Amino acid sequence: MHDKSVFQHRLLPYVLVAPQLIITLVFFIWPAGQALYQSFLVEDAFGFSTEFVWFENFIYLLSDPEYWTSIRVTAVFSFWVAFVGMALALLLAAMADKVIRGSRFYQTLLIWPYAVAPVVAAVLWLMLFSPSIGLLPFWLSKVGYQWNHLANSVEANILVIIASVWKQFSYNFIFFIAGLQAIPRSLIEAAAIDGARPFRRFWQIVFPLLSPTAFFLLVVNVVYAFFETFAVIHATTQGGPGNSTKTLVYKVFEDGFIGLDLGSSSAQSVLLMVIVITLTVVQFRYVEKKVQY
Amino acid sequence: MVENRPWLTLTRHILLWLGIAVISLPIWVALVAATHPTSAFVSGILPLWFGDQAVTNLVAVLSNDGGLGVSVSATRMLWNSFVMAMVIAVGKIVISMMSAYAIVYFRFPGRQLCFWLIFITLMLPVEVRILPTYEVVANLGLLNSYAGLTIPLIASATATFLFRQFFMSVPDSLLEAARIDGAGPIRFFKDILLPLSANNIAALFVILFIYGWNQYLWPLLITTDEQYYTIVMAIKRLMTSDNGLIPWNLIMTTTILAMLPPVIVVLAMQKLFVKGLIEQEK
């Protein structure tokens, strides 16, 4: 932090930070502490009997194969959401970047899903994939494939991944376009003069220069897949069939709000916090590096 | 353009149009679905061309809708969403500008502590501390209120972070000049910093408005009184009808209403928004 000229005032700075500080303390620090405390308790729903059990909730979770299934489901889901979303966005961004005429027009048509809520994306795709009236099952049945994501776990995963990717695509697209536009034209021209064909130029020159953007987007996409897709899953598969789409966040909700198992739900929240903090630290490291560079 | 390859240009346009088609497919189907009677969705296949019930459906959704899973009108829910999005956007901008100003332009005991307390919220999305936050809100008696819908979501550090970065990039000479003119901290903020931040504020507003408008889990948990339903969270509830028949036409009408305001905001402020989005993450 460089040394900035500052004002001297005894009271004013406290008044200025107070609103944010109070909200942070009441709605963040305190609940987070509560989550931590409750994760050490076994408690009935009404809070009549409370027993301090140390790490029992964590041990129970980590020795429960279902929890590991949920971790695996989350990992697979996040991978596909990030991979498909970024690959498609990169492809179209590379196309749009090169187009001279109508570039802006294409951009406009491709970025608006950013504004669409995940649950809206989910409902739209749910209708398209509805086994009884959906367009896609109808077309699939023409080629002899019976689509029923309520009974088939692979199909259920495809549904939630498509809906999630559709919503996140625009975000990736905006960043890739910005990344591409920041690459000096002279570099590409030099390569062209050397005789590199467009495809090779992209992989050898453009893509390495985009890798910071790609890394940043990877973290953002993983966080998105972890948390914001709750709405997608809640509105479409509710974790099923089986538990093939039950992600960690959905499980926190299910065990806490439907099952009323506060201890287990809090322990899961704490484990999630650890995961998020790890991701954030990774991201900060990267940001720091970029700043030094 | 480095060189001219007509076939490549053509491929590009085709791919882009293909992408646009896939992106737009759900919207097309939603628009079409919103123009048909419920009976069109019992069996067979979704209609692909417009029907003549658009106005009927719109009126049914906007006035009141006995046939749906909720008994509150979409007009009311749109209003709730609007209030929620506005309070979150404006509230976040105001309190984070204030705290960023204090942290950048003042030296006071506990400054470092405040900094960390605020910035630690960067790390945790509301989803991971949802249960205890719910209890706090319940204990404060804020369930089913606009305050409960908005205030807990204002506690996030991203906006503060952005303003801090921006304030730090403002040249010190401006402050020195203001001092010579005898301006105090409040006048400096009002006359110099605020106008300089206009672009940032506008861009941030778009992002935060969408963030607030699209909230799902939070309103789902803390509103049990239909009068406080937001339109985005209600969509799921519309799908739980009494008799298992999903009124897709009304759901799609509601869906379109739910995405129209944020989409309009994004398209209207496209340039500012894209710039703001990218700068926010730097």
Added chain:
Amino acid sequence: MKKTLLALSVAAGIGQVQAATEIEFWHAMGGALGEKVDAMVADFNASQDDVVVNASYRGNYSETMTGAIAAFRSGEQPDIVQVYEVGTATMMAAEGAIYPVYQLMEEYSNGFDQSAYLSTVTGYYADENGNMLSMPFNSSTPVLYYNKAAFDAAGLPDRGPKTWEEMNTFGQAILDAGYDCGFTTAWQSWIHLENLSARHNVPFATNDNGFAGLDTEVEFNGDVQIAHIDQMAQWHDSGIFSYSGRTSEGSSRFYSGECAMYTESSAGYAGVRANTDFEFGVSQLPYWESQIDQPQNTIIGGATLWTLRGQDDDHYPAVARFFEYLSQPDVQADWHQFSGYLPITYAAVELTKEQGFYANNPGTDVAINQMTSVAPTANSRGLRLGNFPQIRGIIDEALESVWNGDASAERALNRAARRSNEQLRRFERANR
């Protein structure tokens, strides 16, 4: 009409500022049912001057229950909350939070007679001595709906399959007639495991299905259940059965004529009648002839009204008065005929009969007959399991893994039983 009543009750409230006691009633009835509840409450408020009930819709069953519990923890609980059947154990275990209905009515109501209520309904919500803990409100039981046009086309008689053995031939005939789906189901765990067990008089869990204590273990992985689920899996492959989802998503497939039969709650009657343009019939839930000669009654689902403690003393006579009103034969008969839920008193059944409702609406008495034709046993009285919402979820997951071919019926049910027992142990631990 509703407005007039509201105006009347408001006027009554102003007239007697001192007297009226206001009580809060949280329920989970949305849509048309919610409007009906509002109307019932308005009628009650208009019928007397001492009590004003404020009914409010609080989302689906789990949202309503979670909301009420959270409110209790912060001292803001309603007087009455509607809780679904799987929440019964949780409510029961919270002795300090609930005011058992039999005590409430003994204290504040004269002429309360528990034997006036359908024993198959109250039994589900009674303690080990048979005392009613909550007031039944909306109860239903599974039946089988069939499409008469499809049966006609397939050359089948005008009745549903009486036994599951018969389902084999009926289902095949439907497929042969060109249909893709013989039958589908709503609420698979409730109908095809919980009710299956009751109907064949086999236990779903130890301790009299959990009524006798918290140290219960599930037993739904017995021979009868495994055989049934195994048969269902084979039917799923051949198309006789087709899975539609965990709740009542299958309705639209029956309405559209895609599936010729549908096992669903008796409360689905109104929806079926409103949305089908073909003739349909209702018949009792089939049973396995090979397993039992005379099938047991089925068990109920739905929800009851629980009274919560912690209110001012004058609230409880008011609650009792509201419950008395809800139990009146004409109120019950009206609710039953409107919604398809079971009437909760014998008097309401008689009244509905006298009014000619069953004669005019064939099939509406199937559920009543199925519930009341035999005396319930320990296996068909109901279920009382802790963490039941999670156990339902576990069973749903297990059954789905059978339908999509990932696991055999035996393996899936054994695994589900093991996981369910873990949930029961957790509940026992938290509530001892």
